[in-house]
Amino acid sequence: MALSRETLLGLYEMMVKIRTFEERVAEIYYEGKQPVFNIAAGPVPGEMHLYSGQEAVAAGVCAHLRPDDPVTSTHRPHGHLIAKGVDLKRMMAEIFGKETGLCHGKGGHMHLFDPELHFGCGGIVGGGIPHAVGAALAIKKRGEDRVAVSFFGEGAANIGAFHESLNLAALWKLPAVFIVEDNLYAISVPKTASTAVRSNAERGAAYGIPAVQVDGQDVVAVYEAAGEAVERARRGEGPTLIEAVCYRFRGHFEGDPEHYLPEGTKEQWKQRDPIALLAKQLKDQGWLTDEDAQAIEERMTALIAEAEAFARESAYPPPEAALTDVFVQAESPREEQSHG
Amino acid sequence: MIMIPAAGGTMQPAVGLIANPASGKDIRRLIAHGSVFDNNEKANIIRRVLQALDAFGVKQVLAMPDLYGLVLRALEDTQVGLRVEFVNISVTNTAADSRLAAAVMAQAGVRCIVTVGGDGTNRVVAQGCGDVPLVPISTGTNNVFPSLVESTLAGMAAAAVACDVEPVWDRAVRQARRLEIVRGNTLVETALVDVVVYDERFVATRAIWDADKMRALFLTAPYRGTIGASAIAAYLPQAEEVARDAAGLYVELGPGGTHVMAPIAPGLIVPVSVRVVHPLELEQTIPVTYAPSILALDGEREVPVPPGTSVGVRLSSHGPYVVDVQAALQAAVKAGFFIRKP
Ligand SMILES: Cc1ncc(C[n+]2csc(CCOP(=O)(O)OP(=O)(O)O)c2C)c(N)n1
Ligand SMILES: [Mg+2]
Numbered sequence: 001m002a003l004s005r006e007t008l009l010g011l012y013e014m015m016v017k018i019r020t021f022e023e024r025v026a027e028i029y030y031e032g033k034q035p036v037f038n039i040a041a042g043p044v045p046g047e048m049h050l051y052s053g054q055e056a057v058a059a060g061v062c063a064h065l066r067p068d069d070p071v072t073s074t075h076r077p078h079g080h081l082i083a084k085g086v087d088l089k090r091m092m093a094e095i096f097g098k099e100t101g102l103c104h105g106k107g108g109h110m111h112l113f114d115p116e117l118h119f120g121c122g123g124i125v126g127g128g129i130p131h132a133v134g135a136a137l138a139i140k141k142r143g144e145d146r147v148a149v150s151f152f153g154e155g156a157a158n159i160g161a162f163h164e165s166l167n168l169a170a171l172w173k174l175p176a177v178f179i180v181e182d183n184l185y186a187i188s189v190p191k192t193a194s195t196a197v198r199s200n201a202e203r204g205a206a207y208g209i210p211a212v213q214v215d216g217q218d219v220v221a222v223y224e225a226a227g228e229a230v231e232r233a234r235r236g237e238g239p240t241l242i243e244a245v246c247y248r249f250r251g252h253f254e255g256d257p258e259h260y261l262p263e264g265t266k267e268q269w270k271q272r273d274p275i276a277l278l279a280k281q282l283k284d285q286g287w288l289t290d291e292d293a294q295a296i297e298e299r300m301t302a303l304i305a306e307a308e309a310f311a312r313e314s315a316y317p318p319p320e321a322a323l324t325d326v327f328v329q330a331e332s333p334r335e336e337q338s339h340g
Numbered sequence: 341m342i343m344i345p346a347a348g349g350t351m352q353p354a355v356g357l358i359a360n361p362a363s364g365k366d367i368r369r370l371i372a373h374g375s376v377f378d379n380n381e382k383a384n385i386i387r388r389v390l391q392a393l394d395a396f397g398v399k400q401v402l403a404m405p406d407l408y409g410l411v412l413r414a415l416e417d418t419q420v421g422l423r424v425e426f427v428n429i430s431v432t433n434t435a436a437d438s439r440l441a442a443a444v445m446a447q448a449g450v451r452c453i454v455t456v457g458g459d460g461t462n463r464v465v466a467q468g469c470g471d472v473p474l475v476p477i478s479t480g481t482n483n484v485f486p487s488l489v490e491s492t493l494a495g496m497a498a499a500a501v502a503c504d505v506e507p508v509w510d511r512a513v514r515q516a517r518r519l520e521i522v523r524g525n526t527l528v529e530t531a532l533v534d535v536v537v538y539d540e541r542f543v544a545t546r547a548i549w550d551a552d553k554m555r556a557l558f559l560t561a562p563y564r565g566t567i568g569a570s571a572i573a574a575y576l577p578q579a580e581e582v583a584r585d586a587a588g589l590y591v592e593l594g595p596g597g598t599h600v601m602a603p604i605a606p607g608l609i610v611p612v613s614v615r616v617v618h619p620l621e622l623e624q625t626i627p628v629t630y631a632p633s634i635l636a637l638d639g640e641r642e643v644p645v646p647p648g649t650s651v652g653v654r655l656s657s658h659g660p661y662v663v664d665v666q667a668a669l670q671a672a673v674k675a676g677f678f679i680r681k682p
Pocket of ligand 1: 156
């Protein structure tokens, strides 16, 4: 796996893109919700789970994926979808609930679907894992060389669906890659208070799935491990589990007072900001200057400003749209019956 | 820091315990067939060590705290009379913890330190432990420095060392060599077994498994029957010959040499082209000018050598003291250490 300058600068740019997107969405989210927090107010009502801090995982994994590789994600999906290569305008418009959005404004931030990128996500913790296994089964039955990837949190790894998924993926030797993003917490519950094993990488062994733990703050490490896992899957050698140890820099959701965090720990983790870590490695190699970094940041900021403008200018779906794309229109009475 | 109270003017025999919760899960499970070592098994290993120490008169254990609570776990299901205390360090869950914990333990006067981990764990412990001997227990199949030994026996050997049983130190404790990485006159890192000059720039997943990227190999000793980069020399007759009169080895790798089939990772046996095998003398420094590259220390990418820079690799006699478990047990048997009046 070549760790070329081009590849690593691509990873750097992707991480900056995700971070800039998330931090801008946070600002937009608080519009109208201050001084008194009102979850229903502002241009983006509802809950908001942001991905800042975990960029290395999405960027490092998705760099190996093609548009036709299915990916399932979670309630914290922005990073994964951006890294998969989404059109930022349609994604931002969806977050705003606009008609031009990926789901015509019916999904919102937690339900982003992009059929062109074979991407889906949702708020049911652990819900995406069996979907990826189903996709992997389809890939195998059709004899394709695609790979299904599921991103989920360490909290989700305590859900039954995780274990059922690993079991079937191993049994049927499916082209699936499971990415556990261990950010230490499920909402306010620390992993140590919910999980009998100390590392989810250990759980692969129970199913005969090769499992590795990587430093989820180091995008180069994630990239290298994910590359091996994805290639294995494409070669038909079966599933892999990767535990990326990482940290979220924002609350579980926006507005989270984070009383559960031991004092100083977030600051400690921020010393290992994945973007700064890569920047340092690139600078040491003479592959990035401060001016380059600044230019990338400005370019990403402009891109996101454009997406935001598009979202703001777009129209809300008309009320009658609530009834479209909800039920399948049966083409014949017979078909209707078979659905019955 | 925790001071061990001196009972009646003399120090109670105390043993240090450093278990690395991160070992046994790296990418060698993916690119080779490395064994999986889970933390429940590590807790089990620790239990067996504690039982052995307890049975043979060790009263105190100073342990390294870790976020996973390995030693706490072990204690939950163990009935032992000895006292386990944790060194007072702030846990960062990095290698720095092991280094610092070893230093604090050495200062507190432990008689030996039991390590549970791989080559990497021992490498950093050795940087902190001073002249306190190590009893290394391997947690995996990819190690050269720690041995795959039953931990009950390692615990018994550690007890014999800690209780200062007469011939044990003489017969079973030796000082290892080490390889020192120097930039100018500054010592920047150390390795216990081998240093590989690897044609890559980044630490990434740490392990090295592409023999074509190995440019040179430094060895502290002519290891026999090993796995990892040291295996390149271990299965080469010329190396055996050169090693007979040398303290260490410096091996140039690259196309056009002798091909040796070497197990550079568990189950990963590949041809490696060896150009020249040089003897390496104590205190001799070899410059590494191959840049950009990265130095892998005991099998883990660790020290980048960016373009336009260079480092030196020096063989030194200042490695850690290490307990040979079998030799220690034998010496302790002779001394009647395991005999109790009925
Ligand atoms: C089945 C289910 N149970 C509970 C919840 C409530 N919930 C939402 S997010 C979350 C925590 C998820 O933690 P983790 O999987 O670690 O992901 P992270 O938020 O850390 O990214 C919970 C319990 C839910 N959405 N779905
Ligand atoms: Mg979590």
